[in-house]
Amino acid sequence: MSQTPAHISLTLERLWQFSLRYYGVRKVKEACLELQNQFRGNVNLLLLLKWLDEQQVTFQEQDWHKVEECLGRSESLLHSFRDLRRKYKQHVPDTLYRESLQFELQLEKQQQSDLVECINDLPLQSNSGEPLTLRYCRQLGGERLYIAFSDSASAYTAS
16 A cells, blocks of 8 residues: 555544534434444544545554554543443433533543544555544444444535
8 A cells, every 4th residue: 555645634623523413414323322332432533533534544553552542531531421421310400411411522522632633643644445434343343333434424414
């Protein structure tokens, strides 16, 4: 595979807006939640990888661990908060539950910020090979979910 350097303009706001649109597709959302709940995948990482796939860029194989490591700062906090929110869902007023969802969304956005910072520090190259989303699904053992991520490109861009 040719290692042609690639330059992208990735900002937190660009990734966030992409994520909101893309995750808004019902079958994408369902596949993301399955990836998260059944395969312990990270939805924000998947969304970043999908954005990179759309730009037809990738990072070097030896940088994969750096991308995963950048999640460390926020991952345990996000998991702990999500578990707590789910546990108390039936025991708190609806308004408090909605506020907790908004706070969780802010944690998600912070995690995306960490990912953007990480990707912008890596050398990127053109990707004419296997999509990053497929690699990630396969790595987690959820390769069958990839179909939801590959078929949905036209659904979210049309809306």
